[in-house]
Amino acid sequence: MSLITLTTDFGLKDHFVGAVKGAIYTELPDVTIVDISHDISPFNIAETAYVMKNSYRSFPEGSIHIIGVDSELNQDTNHIALKLDNHFFICPNNGVISMIASDFKPEKIVEINIHDRVESSFPVLDVFVKVACHIKRGGTLEIIGRVIEDFKRLIDIQxxxxxxxxxxxxxxxxxxxxxxxxxxxxxxxxxxxxxxxxxxxxxxxxxxxxxxxxxxxxxxxxxxxxxxxxxxxxxxxxxxxxxxxxxxxxxxxxxxxxxxxxxxxxxxxxxxxxxx
Missing domain, CATH: 2.40.30.90 (Bacterial fluorinating enzyme like)
Incomplete structure (x- = not known):
């Protein structure tokens, strides 16, 4: 059984977490969604990396992890999806994955390219959810992005x-x-x-x-x-x-x-x- 986890800095006061879950359930009514944390300090990539490193392995292999911290698409930060240690991660390419990947080399990384069809100021809802649901249905990473060789490293983690x-x-x-x-x-x-x-x-x-x-x-x-x-x-x-x-x-x-x-x-x- 694979499931979808959510880790964000959204907090619980606003509508963001509910909207993301609603969008997932709209596409996959029977899916299991697990909240890892929504109390990450705003834009704190190192904190996110630590939380993810120490939580993802408790989930079944094949689980899909959406990471929504500092996730705005811009010239410095693109979006990636990767298979790593038999788990799938969908996240901004801002170094957040580097603490996990210090122990395991990703099996495959793609730069998400569905932005050409989706203009969004809320990429976790409009992009990451679509990618997660695609993977949950058995879709391949190559369909949603081009294969790349590496990801950004978070220097201050080392x-x-x-x-x-x-x-x-x-x-x-x-x-x-x-x-x-x-x-x-x-x-x-x-x-x-x-x-x-x-x-x-x-x-x-x-x-x-x-x-x-x-x-x-x-x-x-x-x-x-x-x-x-x-x-x-x-x-x-x-x-x-x-x-x-x-x-x-x-x-x-x-x-x-x-x-x-x-x-x-x-x-x-x-x-x-x-x-x-």
Whole structure:
């Protein structure tokens, strides 16, 4: 079974999400539509890439993913459809696919060319929906576009390695609902460069010298319960997606705040890891 997912920065206040779903159901009344997120920060490509990378593989192979973030067609950004890791993606060619494609090479990419027949200021509705429904009916990618060899890369998703392999310079690419700060440095890169050496990570004016596997690892459960409270302590972990995450243990955004607000870290802020 294949289905269609939606990931956009439309929010839920306006009519946009409903209009897109209505158009899909008009063409495919029995299709299953799943919302991945409509709360992507406006035009935030790195955030979109992170969300997609960590969600699409939970869906059945053959699923069709519409990505509607910064999707206006212009001289710098065309529209593409591709088959990647046995999934189909329909998106602007603005680098959003590059985090997923860092692990898998696309099997086929086409530049969508149905714009010649459709003039639109709402391409997710007027173009992406038509492409998704075409694919869902079993149509080939070549029918809706010409085959191309590559796509745009999102440079700020990639950390920078020093020439002597002693330093990784990364950045914040996502802040989750708990205020946790996700970096673009993953476990594989950390291990390849670090090779088990001691390290210091600088994030804003704070530094860390240990990475935990899960949040509760900061708690010493050998202590009596009344002595082990670590609520509000800062830590870094390899999160469920294997990226380094800066967190506050048991943070509460409504009262104490999360790592982003308490440590003064925001999207695109730089951080460094230095190995001894």
């Amino acid at each position: 950390p920078v390695i020093s020439s002597d392999n002693t330093k990784i310079t990364g950045s914040v690419i996502y802040i989750d609902n708990y205020g946790n700060v996700i970096t673009n440095i993953n476990r594989k890169l950390f291990n390849e460069i670090g090779k088990g050496r001691p390290f210091t990570m600088h994030a804003g004016r704070y530094k860390f010298t240990k990475i935990f596997e899960k949040y509760s690892d900061i708690v010493n459960f050998d202590l009596p319960e009344e002595q082990r409270n670590q609520d509000g302590q800062k830590l870094i972990i390899f999160n469920s997606s294997d990226f380094i995450e800066v967190s506050i243990y048991r943070s509460n955004m409504k009262t104490v705040g999360g790592a982003s607000s308490l440590l003064g870290l925001d999207y695109r802020d730089q951080l460094t890891i230095t190995f001894e």
